[in-house]
Amino acid sequence: MEPYLSLTVHFIDMDFNMKTKCLQTSFFPGDHTGQNIAAGLKQALATWDLEESKLVCITTDNDAYVILAAELNGWMRLQCFGHRLHLAIERAMKDHRIERAVGVCKQVVSTFSFSWKKKRELKKAQIDLKLPDHSLKTECPTRWGSRQAMVSRVLEQQKAIARVLSQDRGTRHLIPSWQDIDVLEAINKTLGPLVEFTDALSGEKYEAAVMGTPVGNTEVADDGASNQKKRKKGLSSFFKAPHSTAPGAEHARQLDQAIAFELQAYFQAGTLDTEEDPLGWWKLSWNLFRNHVLLSHFEIVWDSGLLVFIYFL
Numbered sequence: 001m002e003p004y005l006s007l008t009v010h011f012i013d014m015d016f017n018m019k020t021k022c023l024q025t026s027f028f029p030g031d032h033t034g035q036n037i038a039a040g041l042k043q044a045l046a047t048w049d050l051e052e053s054k055l056v057c058i059t060t061d062n063d064a065y066v067i068l069a070a071e072l073n074g075w076m077r078l079q080c081f082g083h084r085l086h087l088a089i090e091r092a093m094k095d096h097r098i099e100r101a102v103g104v105c106k107q108v109v110s111t112f113s114f115s116w117k118k119k120r121e122l123k124k125a126q127i128d129l130k131l132p133d134h135s136l137k138t139e140c141p142t143r144w145g146s147r148q149a150m151v152s153r154v155l156e157q158q159k160a161i162a163r164v165l166s167q168d169r170g171t172r173h174l175i176p177s178w179q180d181i182d183v184l185e186a187i188n189k190t191l192g193p194l195v196e197f198t199d200a201l202s203g204e205k206y207e208a209a210v211m212g213t214p215v216g217n218t219e220v221a222d223d224g225a226s227n228q229k230k231r232k233k234g235l236s237s238f239f240k241a242p243h244s245t246a247p248g249a250e251h252a253r254q255l256d257q258a259i260a261f262e263l264q265a266y267f268q269a270g271t272l273d274t275e276e277d278p279l280g281w282w283k284l285s286w287n288l289f290r291n292h293v294l295l296s297h298f299e300i301v302w303d304s305g306l307l308v309f310i311y312f313l
């Protein structure tokens with residue numbers, strides 16, 4: 001395996017369209033230290049006559065040497081939220097029941113991948129059981145969402161898989177137990193929405209770092225099977241308030257708007273000195289932020305490198 005360094009730029013053209021271009025993928029034989037990576041990135045910009053003064057930020061993973069390279073160059077670094085979400089998911093998957101069930105999945109997929117006879121029998125079982133004519137999927141550790149895709153496909157084809165494996169003494173032990181199926185269903189239910197969210201984060205036709213009007217961020221994907229256009233969820237759709245005509249819906253929207261104005265005023269109020277009592281400040285200012293004082297307290301949770309503000313009503 002040869003070491004390479006790729007440089008991709010994201011920019012907005014004169015018509016305010018998001019553009020992405022991979023400028024180069026160059027051979028990088030030196031040690032991947034922070035100093036060498038920093039120099040390599042500077043050289044790449046110079047090769048394309050790109051001015052550092054126009055660089056807004058650089059998006060990277062959590063590799064220590066890449067972080068150091070950004071610091072050495074004095075570039076603002078934007079952490080890749082999708083990568084951090086993937087790491088958080090991987091940490092959450094570290095449970096012996098999950099590891100066993102996923103391990104069974106991998107063995108099943110591997111068995112069918114390396115046996116054309118098993119694939120043939122799977123096709124027959126799919127026809128008999130009226131299941132979709134789908135192949136099993138393999139998990140790729142570096143591909144986000146591949147585990148959920150593998151689990152979802154095994155669950156879809158579990159009856160056909162059990163029929164084929166039961167016909168061979170050497171593979172009967174690979175049939176997932178009901179305990180494994182329960183765990184796999186829980187994994188699929190949990191990871192499904194996160195896969196959609198990660199997919200939206202990976203969009204290249206809209207700005208994924210910010211949400212809000214007027215960014216509509218909806219991509220249109222081509223469905224090759226039917227030649228029809230189908231809408232793909234954009235990032236803002238996960239944060240869009242649902243519209244409702246139920247009684248009280250208008251009041252709820254007005255309350256949301258009032259809270260939004262209060263929150264904007266709160267952020268513009270200035271920074272409180274660390275020696276001052278925040279409760280004292282709230283005592284003097286609660287009339288200005290009546291909706292916010294309805295929040296009894298908040299906690300700051302640091303988990304898997306993610307800073308999360310959780311409010312309790």
